[in-house]
Amino acid sequence: MIYRFRVILDNDTEDDVFRDLEIREGDTMEDLHNIITQSFGFDGMEMASFYVSDDQWNQGEEIAMMDMSEAGNNVKMMSTTTINTIIHEASTRLIYLYDFMNMWTFYVELGEIVEEAQGTDYPNLMFVHGQIPDQAPEKVFEAEEDDDDDYNEFEDEVDVDDYSDLDFDENWN
Template sequence: MIYRFRIVLDNDSEDDIFRDIEIRESDSFEDLHNTITQSFGFDGSEMASFYISDDEWNQGEEISLFDMSDGINKTKLMGNTTLKDLVHEDQTKLIYVYDFLSMWTFYVELAEIVEEAEGTDYPNLMFVHGQVPDEAPEKSFEAENLDDFNDYEDDLDIEDYDNLDFDENWN
């Protein structure tokens, strides 16, 4: 079977930037990663991860290009995970992040599953819309409410060293 995906760049402009691709369900997430980077004009040399997403695009389980874990928490790797392992009619959305310094972020959605067309090479770039900007769109990581930063309010004044419970000459 062939998966048809629409990959949309998360950007702040009014112009939509997306690519429609076809790829075999038996291909790996690394194959999808390579197809996305090539179709958007990246060289593919930066770190990247896919994240399983729900219908509201909330980030879930990670599928990483390389194993950066400390061995305690096992991470799924793109090269070892096929698309059909995690993507299907009930799970159609992924978030893809390329280059963690620039944070190119893409919304990847399974549009349909079709039969393989004879004579077509896969992966297949079906449609291109929009020009990729020279720099990644700015991301805002501010809390919606500054009170979100005060989850651990302890009424301590960091400037009041005399009343803090630590020995500053411990060494």
């Protein structure tokens, strides 16, 4: 069977940037990584990971390019994990992070599962929409969205040199 994915750049601009691609269900997550990087024009030489996602795009279990875990922690590896063990009708979404220094973030969603077409080479880039920007879109975190410019974390009227109100002996050691 062939899985058809839409891969969307997490982009705060008005222009949508996405790629539609096809890949065999038995191919590895590394094969999926390779077609994603190629379809967006990356060289594929940076660190990357997939994360299983739910319907609200919450980040779940990691499928890593390289095992950076500590002893005893089993991490699924892209090179040994087949797509159909992660993605199926009940679990259709992944988050893909490429280049941990720049944090290119993509939403990967299974669109449909179809029969393999005779004469088609897989993986297959089906459709390209939008151009990837020169730099990864900056992430805005919730704390940064507050427009309370009057707030200063250091203006809490606490004198850090005054120990009289504290419940400990300053010569405790």
